[in-house]
Each structure stands twice: as C-alpha cells, then as structure tokens.
Amino acid sequence: MQNEFRAAQLYCLLAVFFSGWAYAQLPMPRIEGESFAEQKVMLPDDAKGKVAVLVFGFTKASKGPTSAWGEKVFSEFGKQAGFALYQLPVLEDVPRFVRGMVISGMKKGIKENMRHHFVPILQGESELKRLVNYKEPDDAYLVVLDPSGKIVQQMHGSFSDAAYEQLRKEIQVLLPH
Numbered sequence: 687m688q689n690e691f692r693a694a695q696l697y698c699l700l701a702v703f704f705s706g707w708a709y710a711q712l713p714m715p716r717i718e719g720e721s722f723a724e725q726k727v728m729l730p731d732d733a734k735g736k737v738a739v740l741v742f743g744f745t746k747a748s749k750g751p752t753s754a755w756g757e758k759v760f761s762e763f764g765k766q767a768g769f770a771l772y773q774l775p776v777l778e779d780v781p782r783f784v785r786g787m788v789i790s791g792m793k794k795g796i797k798e799n800m801r802h803h804f805v806p807i808l809q810g811e812s813e814l815k816r817l818v819n820y821k822e823p824d825d826a827y828l829v830v831l832d833p834s835g836k837i838v839q840q841m842h843g844s845f846s847d848a849a850y851e852q853l854r855k856e857i858q859v860l861l862p863h
Contacts, residue, residue: 714792714829714837715813717774722793722801729772730835737761737860738770739853742818742827744811750773751826760803762854763836768833768862773804816843828853832860 690755694738717729729740739759741859756773763769777841780788796804807814818827830839830853839851839856 712837714816714831715810717748717805717807717810717814719807721803722796722804722806725802727772727805730831732774733770733851734835735767735833736768736770736859737833738772739829739857740829741771741773742774742829744816744820744827745823747763747824748826751824751844755828755850756803758799758845758850759853759857760800763861769857770840771803774807775804776807776811778807779808787811796852818850830856830860837862853856 714730716731717727719727724741724747730738730863739750741756742758743749752773752775756771760771777785777788777790785808792804792806793801818829819842820827822842825842825844827842829837832838838860839853841853843849
C-alpha cells in the first residue's frame with residue numbers, strides 16, 4: 687500500500703513537471719484580429735516585451751468566467767508597465783450572416799476604456815482549442831506569455847480566489863521589479 691502511495695506521488699510530481707515543460711515547448715500560434723477600439727492586433731508580436739495574459743472564451747456562456755478573470759487581472763495589473771491583457775472571444779463558429787450583429791452587441795457591452803483589450807477571433811478555432819487543451823465549452827481559458835512571447839502557464843475554469851492567487855504569483859514573478 688505504501689509503495690502504491692509513493693508511486694502515485696511520483697506520478698503526480700512527474701505530471702506537474704512535464705506539464706510545465708510542455709507549456710514552455712508549445713509554440714504560440716499567430717492570432718490576428720481587430721480590437722473593439724478598431725486597432726489591428728497580431729499576437730504574440732504585439733505582446734513582445736511584456737507579460738501578457740490571454741483570456742479565451744469559446745461560447746456565449748463563457749462570458750461570465752472570461753469577464754470575471756479579465757476584470758480581476760486588469761484591476762490589479764492593467765496599468766502596470768510591461769503588462770498586457772487580451773480578451774479573445776473566439777467566434778469562428780458563429781454563422782457569418784449574424785457575426786456582425788454578435789460583434790456589435792458584444793462591443794456595446796464593453797466599457798470604452800476596455801475596448802482595445804477585446805479582440806474577437808474569427809479564424810483558427812480548432813488550433814486554439816488544441817493550444818488551450820479545450821475540454822469545457824463554457825470555461826475561461828487563460829494563457830500567460832513571458833516577455834519573449836513563450837507560453838509559461840495555462841489554466842481554465844471559472845474565476846476563484848485560489849486560482850487567481852496562482853495566476854497572480856506567476857505574473858508577479860515575470861514582471862520587472
């Protein structure tokens with residue numbers, strides 16, 4: 687029984703180690719879009735030199751979790767030099783004939799000072815789902831990039847204080863002191 691427990695502990699340690707290693711090895715795909723402030727955004731290029739948090743949502747119901755994460759991250763780090771937040775609703779599956787109305791409706795619900803952080807994504811959904819290990823449709827999916835544009839952390843789910851504390855620590859380690 688004790689050997690089984692130790693084997694389980696070792697397995698967990700290896701899983702944590704290799705999952706962290708996998709993030710460092712994953713290439714960040716190029717993401718292009720136009721922000722709600724009508725600025726062209728190309729990631730990861732536009733985030734180079736900054737710590738960036740990318741918040742992806744894949745369904746209408748993910749608005750709650752993505753908004754909660756975005757608001758909390760922005761309230762703490764949004765005005766800090768060397769930091770960037772991008773909220774990225776992925777809308778490729780929205781039928782083209784209603785896409786404009788959906789984007790317009792979303793834009794109306796975003797405060798003016800936050801519009802340059804919102805970039806609807808209209809292509810590459812399957813690649814993005816692979817990137818974030820997509821499982822739960824209505825979750826928020828977060829990706830943290832270091833200043834060189836490499837993925838250093840990923841997480842998904844609804845906002846919680848415990849999960850935010852983990853994200854907060856990662857951001858603080860990466861930001862210049």
